[in-house]
Amino acid sequence: MNSPATGASGEDIVHAEGAQLDFSGAMSYGDYLQLDTLLSAQRPLSPTHNEMLFIIQHQTSELWMKLMLHELHAARDQIRADALQAAFKMLSRVSRIMEQLVHAWDVLATMTPSEYTALRPYLASSSGFQSWQYRCIEFLLGNKNAAMLRPHAHRGDRLAAVQAEWRAPSLYDETLRLLARRGLPIAQDHLERDWTQPYTASDTVRQAWLSVYRAPEQHWELYQLGEELVDLEDAFRLWRFRHVTTVERIIGFKRGTGGTSGVSYLRRKLDTVLFPELWAVRTDL
Ligand code: HEM
Numbered sequence: 001m002n003s004p005a006t007g008a009s010g011e012d013i014v015h016a017e018g019a020q021l022d023f024s025g026a027m028s029y030g031d032y033l034q035l036d037t038l039l040s041a042q043r044p045l046s047p048t049h050n051e052m053l054f055i056i057q058h059q060t061s062e063l064w065m066k067l068m069l070h071e072l073h074a075a076r077d078q079i080r081a082d083a084l085q086a087a088f089k090m091l092s093r094v095s096r097i098m099e100q101l102v103h104a105w106d107v108l109a110t111m112t113p114s115e116y117t118a119l120r121p122y123l124a125s126s127s128g129f130q131s132w133q134y135r136c137i138e139f140l141l142g143n144k145n146a147a148m149l150r151p152h153a154h155r156g157d158r159l160a161a162v163q164a165e166w167r168a169p170s171l172y173d174e175t176l177r178l179l180a181r182r183g184l185p186i187a188q189d190h191l192e193r194d195w196t197q198p199y200t201a202s203d204t205v206r207q208a209w210l211s212v213y214r215a216p217e218q219h220w221e222l223y224q225l226g227e228e229l230v231d232l233e234d235a236f237r238l239w240r241f242r243h244v245t246t247v248e249r250i251i252g253f254k255r256g257t258g259g260t261s262g263v264s265y266l267r268r269k270l271d272t273v274l275f276p277e278l279w280a281v282r283t284d285l
């Protein structure tokens with residue numbers, strides 16, 4: 001006989017291989033993952049077919065960014081605590097997430113300019129520029145810029161989160177303090193400074209990385225940390241490049257909804273260098 005509630009027959013249940021089938025009093029998959037909340041958060045504003053893609057692309061990116069922040073915060077704490085093996089696990093996870101986001105552009109690039117033009121007016125002045133999690137990631141990785149706090153001024157709670165990241169030493173700042181603790185000479189103004197200021201490259205830091213890269217076996221952990229950071233910046237550069245290229249193929253040189261010049265603004269971001277001495281050292285080896 002078929003179940004009146006589900007229409008399942010006794011035979012279907014036999015084929016369920018002993019799996020639990022009654023969740024009237026137990027936590028199910030959807031309960032644990034809060035899928036009702038997650039899957040009711042896609043509310044297209046336009047009548048266009050492609051808006052679902054646009055929303056899900058951004059929502060999944062924000063979820064991955066949430067995990068990146070979780071891992072980056074923990075990695076910075078571990079570096080501060082000299083627990084480098086734990087930090088390596090987290091940093092390599094962050095790089096893999098960034099690679100995931102690089103490949104995600106392939107899905108969005110299936111949207112043509114005509115398709116995007118139909119939904120763009122519904123976005124009004126909203127823009128990825130206003131992503132507070134993205135800004136936290138940039139700040140955590142040391143790309144500090146006070147002007148980027150302004151879009152969050154209308155939301156005190158978000159502003160506080162971005163400001164906290166802006167005021168804190170970045171992952172790289174903590175790395176330089178670690179180099180000093182391990183006996184490498186680093187200029188004092190790179191160990192204690194106003195962390196809200198953008199990072200400026202230093203010759204002492206370059207010399208310190210040079211010592212590490214010239215004798216990896218003596219500084220194996222620092223050497224591995226240097227390479228983890230280069231991996232991460234490499235993946236981030238690919239993300240920036242895929243963003244600007246996808247944007248150009250979809251909106252050309254139109255001004256951005258966030259008010260910037262659009263592609264020209266994003267191209268300038270390609271010049272960002274997060275860990276300058278780690279790149280510079282390559283030339284000296
Ligand atoms: C059709 C797809 C997209 C277009 C046309 C587009 C366009 C733009 C433009 C023009 C800007 C410059 C700011 C502005 O004036 O609006 C921007 C910034 C930004 N977009 Fe996108 N974008 C797209 C997809 C995405 C996706 C999928 C993400 C992933 C979360 C994203 C994240 C960002 C971020 C974080 C910024 C700020 C970048 C920075 O300040 O360095 N965008 N986007």
Ligand SMILES: N[C@@H](CC(=O)c1ccccc1NC=O)C(=O)O
Nearest residue numbers: 123126127128129255256257258
């Ligand atoms: N800045 C984009 C709009 C845009 O892409 C966007 C709009 C709302 C939510 C996320 C977005 N994605 C990234 O910027 C544009 O100028 O078309």
